[in-house]
Amino acid sequence: MESPQSFVEEINITEIEFYEVVGKGAFGVVSRGKWRDKDVAVKNIETESERKAFITELKQLSRVSHPNIVKLYGACTQHPVCLVMEYAEGGSLYNVLHGTQYQPQYTAAHAMSWALQCARGVEYLHGMSPKALIHRDLKPPNLLLIMGGTVLKICDFGTACDIQTHMTNNKGSAAWMAPEVFEGSNYSEKCDVFSWGIILWEVITRRKPFDEIGGPAFRIMWAVHQGKRPPLIKNLPKPLELLMTRSWSSNPVERPSMTEIVRIMSHLFQFFEGAEKPLSYKENHDHSDASKIF
Known part of the structure; x- marks a missing residue:
């Protein structure tokens, strides 16, 4: 080799x-x-x-x-x-969403743009030849931002694997991990699609997925295994809700491919303006109900 x-x-x-x-x-x-x-x-x-x-x-x-x-x-x-x-000067998407130091404001257009850019990067990985790549650990700490928070880059490939490997060892992080990964079943590139669906929910709500469960990681895994998912978002456009819930389906076959996600997201993204504007770091704003961005 x-x-x-x-x-x-x-x-x-x-x-x-x-x-x-x-x-x-x-x-x-x-x-x-x-x-x-x-x-x-x-x-x-x-x-x-x-x-x-x-x-x-x-x-x-x-x-x-x-x-x-x-x-x-x-x-x-x-x-x-x-x-x-x-070097990504904007730090991780996780810190932008949940960091304690700064709490930048962002719009629905930014949230849509981040989800679309993440999907484009993963679509590229899944389309690689001769062997597709599965990232296996997609989550906001592994998504970095540059250009004032407008451009997203996927990082941390220490857990990535070739699609043929069909690894069954438990990589990734509980809140974003597809059930088939921690159940030890053979899994495909659709495990990244599951993670993407959770990330979409997270950038829209600005809440940590399964935060209410607390305790050790296996409690989240058990809940996900039993079918628990983040709560649906009020006022979310129906096509977006459908894409999100299909992405985190328990059955990997029912999840869309990343190519389909990119196609749908690119279409929906046309209706959002302002994603190219750098993030605003104004003081004393309230984002306690981030679902209002829709």
């Missing part, structure tokens, strides 16, 4: 100027840095067990090129081991 290093540029660690730590991914610590006059995110591998996820992410990211997927510039494969990627 070809080694993953052959796909990507080998970067000399001494060329990178490191700044502050900005987060932690599925593996490793992520720092902001400068490399050849570019702002970069550098993901450092800390333990031997993280090497496996590193090799996966390196292999998968080196295959992809799409405006809604984080760009990989290269890697340091000698000690210390790290990935060098584009």
Whole structure:
């Protein structure tokens, strides 16, 4: 098998100027840095067990090129081991939705745009050849924002797998995870569609999915296994509600493909204006009922 290093540029660690730590991914610590006059995110591998996820992410990211997927510039494969990627100055979508520091205002157009951009990135992954890629851990912490919050990029490919692998080990995060993944059944790319449906609900309501359940992750998994889903949203246009509920159907076969989601979302998105406006960080606004954005 070809080694993953052959796909990507080998970067000399001494060329990178490191700044502050900005987060932690599925593996490793992520720092902001400068490399050849570019702002970069550098993901450092800390333990031997993280090497496996590193090799996966390196292999998968080196295959992809799409405006809604984080760009990989290269890697340091000698000690210390790290990935060098584009830096997303807007942080994660999760922090924009639920962060404690800033609470930017956003509109229904922004919510629709984020969901559509996420769907486009995943559609690209699912359409890859010779083997489709399943992300398996789609959730707002793995969706990064740039350009004032208007452009979304999917990141964290440490759990991605080739579609043929049909892995049954339990990857991902409980609130966004399709039931067939944690039930240990064989699963397909439709597990990403389930996660997308939950994300759509989350960007519209600005609430954390299944937050009311609390406790350990298995309580959410048990509820989802029994058919529990986030509550329906008041005043949500019917075509959007139907797309959302089909996406999180218990039966993967009933879920739409990402191509169908992109087609429907692109059509609906025409009716929303202002998605290109940067997010507003005004003080003292109330978004306690985010469903009012529709």
